[in-house]
Amino acid sequence: MSIVDNLLQHLDKVKCTGPGTWSARCPAHEDRGPSLTIAEKDDGRILLHCFAGCDVHDVLAAVDLDISDLFPPRAIDLRVKPERRPFPAADVLRAIGFEALFVAAAAVALLDGKPFSQHDRERLIRAASRIQAAMAAAGVSHG
Ligand SMILES: [Zn+2]
Numbered sequence: 001m002s003i004v005d006n007l008l009q010h011l012d013k014v015k016c017t018g019p020g021t022w023s024a025r026c027p028a029h030e031d032r033g034p035s036l037t038i039a040e041k042d043d044g045r046i047l048l049h050c051f052a053g054c055d056v057h058d059v060l061a062a063v064d065l066d067i068s069d070l071f072p073p074r075a076i077d078l079r080v081k082p083e084r085r086p087f088p089a090a091d092v093l094r095a096i097g098f099e100a101l102f103v104a105a106a107a108v109a110l111l112d113g114k115p116f117s118q119h120d121r122e123r124l125i126r127a128a129s130r131i132q133a134a135m136a137a138a139g140v141s142h143g
Contacts, residue, residue: 003072004040007048010063011036027062028054044072092138099127099134 001009004022008014011024013034020041023034029052036059039047048056048070060066106124110116 003044003069004038004046007038007046007063007065007069010065011038026050026052026054026059028058046070089138092134095134096131099130102127 008022008024011027013023013025015023015034017023017037020039022038024036024038025031025034026036028050029035031050031052035050035052035054037047037049037051039049041047046069048059050056050059056070057067060069103124106116106120106127109120
């Protein structure tokens with residue numbers, strides 16, 4: 001789901017008012033008319049504006065969203081501190097641990113001169129890419 005769809009599903013009386021623009025009832029104040037304007041920018045960012053003057057943080061808080069929900073993942077990476085991790089470290093370590101065991105088992109088999117099939121080879125490459133993916137999921141950059 002795109003970030004704008006995720007936002008719109010939290011809002012009431014959503015109406016598309018043009019390409020990449022919507023109006024909706026503002027969740028942060030007693031809004032009778034649709035005071036909230038939502039615009040999707042070309043770079044994927046979402047702009048929110050309440051014509052009654054609500055702060056964007058209050059609007060988001062009213063629907064349990066965060067300012068980061070207005071930015072595509074790439075923009076979030078640039079904005080947040082590197083220590084913020086989208087996944088719990090334990091989950092990532094568990095995934096890496098499993099793949100590391102497989103790599104170790106493959107290394108032992110190779111050292112013992114056991115036959116190494118094409119399937120084993122592909123599985124080994126998949127283990128490496130899963131470890132890379134786990135690092136990416138944890139917000140760890142390479143190098
Ligand atoms: Zn408002």
